[in-house]
Amino acid sequence: MEIRLEGVTKKYKDIHAVKDFSASLPDGKLICLLGPSGCGKTTLLNMLCGIIPVTSGKIFFDQLDVTNLEPDKRHIGMVFQNYALYPHLNVRENISLGLKVRGCAKCEINRRVELASEILKLDEYLNRKPKELSGGQRQRVALARAIVREPKVFLMDEPLSNLDAKLRCEMRSEIKKLHNKLKTTFIYVTHDQTEALTMGDRIVVLDKGKIQQADTPEEIYNNPKNIFVAGFIGQMNFINVNINQGRFYVNGIEFTTDKAIAGDITVGIRTEKMLSGKTEIKIKPEIIEMSGSEKNVYFSLNNSKCSAKIPMDYNFDDKIMLNVSDMYFFDKETGERI
Ligand code: ADP
Numbered sequence: 001m002e003i004r005l006e007g008v009t010k011k012y013k014d015i016h017a018v019k020d021f022s023a024s025l026p027d028g029k030l031i032c033l034l035g036p037s038g039c040g041k042t043t044l045l046n047m048l049c050g051i052i053p054v055t056s057g058k059i060f061f062d063q064l065d066v067t068n069l070e071p072d073k074r075h076i077g078m079v080f081q082n083y084a085l086y087p088h089l090n091v092r093e094n095i096s097l098g099l100k101v102r103g104c105a106k107c108e109i110n111r112r113v114e115l116a117s118e119i120l121k122l123d124e125y126l127n128r129k130p131k132e133l134s135g136g137q138r139q140r141v142a143l144a145r146a147i148v149r150e151p152k153v154f155l156m157d158e159p160l161s162n163l164d165a166k167l168r169c170e171m172r173s174e175i176k177k178l179h180n181k182l183k184t185t186f187i188y189v190t191h192d193q194t195e196a197l198t199m200g201d202r203i204v205v206l207d208k209g210k211i212q213q214a215d216t217p218e219e220i221y222n223n224p225k226n227i228f229v230a231g232f233i234g235q236m237n238f239i240n241v242n243i244n245q246g247r248f249y250v251n252g253i254e255f256t257t258d259k260a261i262a263g264d265i266t267v268g269i270r271t272e273k274m275l276s277g278k279t280e281i282k283i284k285p286e287i288i289e290m291s292g293s294e295k296n297v298y299f300s301l302n303n304s305k306c307s308a309k310i311p312m313d314y315n316f317d318d319k320i321m322l323n324v325s326d327m328y329f330f331d332k333e334t335g336e337r338i
């Protein structure tokens with residue numbers, strides 16, 4: 001099912017939680033809504049599933065206007081951060097409760113529970129209580145509970161943020177596999193750029209209630225539209241320069257650009273591109289951090305804090321190598337990419 005939002009807005013008194021959100025979320029894709037805490041992700045999901053009304057704007061599921069449709073009639077499967085299983089019910093009862101309440105026939109309930117527990121490898125645990133399960137297993141029960149409703153779209157609100165790093169990694173690929181199997185539209189909310197980059201077919205980046213960019217992970221990474229997106233996804237250094245007749249200086253070393261830009265500009269360079277150019281710049285390392293296969297070296301360029309990601313075995317002689325072709329240029333005032 002394709003989801004289309006037209007100018008969707010949510011205001012709480014003077015707080016603009018979601019501002020004029022317009023997007024088309026394509027059928028069958030895993031779409032990550034990515035943004036920092038408080039940027040309006042949960043508010044947006046809750047409007048999609050109908051738990052809270054929109055202040056203005058319209059929501060369409062395929063051609064159907066669902067803006068004022070009750071949550072129960074929207075055929076949505078929700079998975080929350082806090083998976084809220086009933087502690088006194090076993091796994092089978094937790095998964096099937098929603099269907100029972102809706103008066104679904106017993107044999108149909110059994111069929112769906114069996115299918116979901118097979119997909120999520122929960123067969124052995126159906127008679128256990130939630131407290132007898134690991135965090136990852138509990139999260140799988142929460143997923144199964146959403147699957148048995150056979151929804152047309154899954155909405156997931158930071159479903160992995162309560163799990164430890166290793167389990168989160170495993171569950172990431174579980175959810176990706178689940179999506180490949182079901183081929184239903186998934187809308188997956190996260191503040192974690194790695195989750196969005198690894199899982200998303202599309203990423204919608206949000207900040208302060210507004211869409212910053214909606215694209216494939218590759219496009220978002222390679223062609224960020226503004227400083228916010230560039231800084232939120234991956235690691236980028238930002239350096240202030242003044243461009244005059246195509247010339248600018250980084251720690252006294254001259255660079256030239258043929259872009260028709262002049263004045264105070266913010267230059268962005270990815271931390272992994274600090275050694276891949278041809279123009280050498282001497283630097284003074286302030287901190288060197290080991291991180292296993294590589295090290296991060298911290299220093300200043302034009303008085304801005306910068307860092308470089310360097311392979312462990314690389315003989316780093318207090319110099320970096322930059323290329324103008326690796327640089328992104330941003331308007332210092334608006335933050336927009338030039
Ligand atoms: P996220 O899920 O991205 O962390 P939320 O959608 O929960 O962000 O919140 C977006 C903004 O709306 C925040 O500034 C939050 O404080 C505000 N907000 C959310 N719910 C309410 C509410 N019921 N009343 C007032 N403000 C709210």
Ligand code: MG
Nearest residue numbers: 041042043157
């Ligand atoms: Mg939230």
